[in-house]
Amino acid sequence: MSKAPTVYDVADRAAVSIATVSRVLRTPDAVRPETRDRVLHAVSELGYVPSGSARGLAERRTGVVGLYFPGFDAVDEIADLDVLAGDGRPDRPFTVVRGAGPREDGHASKLFQDEVLRGAELEAWRRGLVLMVGVGRGDPEASIVRDMAGRVDGLVVLASSIPDDALERLARRVPVVVLSGPRVGDRHDHVTVSNTEAMAELTRHVLAQTGGRAPTYLAGPEDSPDGGQRWQGFREAIAAAGLSVDDVQVLRGDHTRASGRRVGEGLVGRGLPPALMSSNDQMALGVLDAFRGAGVRVPHDVVVTGFDGIDAAALSSPPLTTVRQPMLELGRAAIQVLARRLTAPAAAPMSVSLPVEVLLRDSSDRGR
Known part of the structure; x- marks a missing residue:
């Protein structure tokens, strides 16, 4: 040779x-x-x-950027898989299932992260960069993201995915862009969407449909990066309507369809509110599942709304009123901001907020 x-x-x-x-x-x-x-x-x-390695040594660059998420799947619920067992052929090539309900493996609840990842991949490719993805589920010490920091030129991290002190230490090694969630006394670059304004507008619409009666609010996990902004928009609209936030029934789920279904079943047993506003689509879809099974008519008996704008929201029965956030564009924007930071390390911290769409559909329209 x-x-x-x-x-x-x-x-x-x-x-x-x-x-x-x-x-x-x-x-x-x-x-x-x-x-x-x-x-x-x-x-x-x-x-x-x-030689990429030689060029990287000369420029002190790797040409690799990192994207860190706290996790994609419900790992504890995933069954073992061994494709190398036997001769690699399944005993049965397919299975027929009648009356199958929605999947419960946690995948559907992670469509936000899937789309952000796809956008980041596209933008990295467009800029000649390699994207390294780290998944930190079950990694409370953030050891995975620390390891990533030694292999990449910069990092995009989902807000609240690692402790603030760990994030500050990372930022002393490589540039960091925080995805989702507002700036809170830090000097990182941030990319988010107009959560507060959109939720306030959606709440005003719901109040108009319910004759000014306060809706029930279904919140996600307390550490949700966007949850605080959405709750703020809800509160602002409630207060502007002359209602007391203290009188609002607040329930909590974990952003999965299954948790929304449990909440919906509980409301059927206790009595329905005039409306239920969920902080994400998956929980709202679970609520619709429960109401449909119990014969509750949406929106005639209760208005239901979500937030995120995943495709399944348009296909539900009835179609779900929601806020569509630009998930793919979030990933692209994060890589764009990171690329800017790599070329201008001394530039002032940047905060980018992407616009959203309030999608009014049948689940909240009592005029139909």
Whole structure:
């Protein structure tokens, strides 16, 4: 096997310096066309492939950025899987199931993270970067994200996914962009959506449908990065309508459809509120499941709304009123902001807020 060509071989073949070869490969528009063409011809003839590791050492860059989430799946509920067992062929190639309900493996509740990841992947690819994804479920000490920090040029982390003190330590090693959640006395770059304003508008719509009677509010986990902003918008609209927030019934789920179903079943047993506003779509869909099974008519008996704008919300019965946040664009924006920070490390911290859409559908329209 012949020796792999080096940058020195390319420079000799093109009769230029190795610095010129480097400029052609990194910023071709900065080199005269005839010189650029000569270098690229030499690269093609020799089959030269730039060394990413060598370039990274020279530039102190890896070309890799990280995206850290607290977890994707309900890991504790996933059954064992061994595709190498036996001859690799299943005993039965398929199974027929009649009357199947929604999946309970936790996947559907993570569509937000799936879409953000897809957006981050697209933007990283567009910028010639490699995206490293870390999943920290069951990692309270954030050891996974610390390990990632030693392998990447910068990190995107979901707000509240790691402790604040750990985040500050990470930011001393690599640039950090915080995804979702407001800035709270820190100097990181932030990317979020207009949670407060959208939830306030949605609450005003619900109050108009209920004749001013206060809805029940279904909150998610207390550490939800967007939960505080959505609750703030709800409170502002309730107060502006002359109602007391103290009189609002607040229930709590874990952002899964199953938890929303349990809440809905409990409300059927205790008595229905005029409306139920959920802080995410999955819980609202679970509530609709429970109400439909109990013969509760939505929106005639009770108005139901969600937040996120996942595709399943448009396909529910009735279609779910919700707020569509730009999940894919969130991932793209986070990588854009991180790329800016890598080129301008001394720039002032940036806060980017993306617009959302309030989608009024049948689950809240009593005029139909």
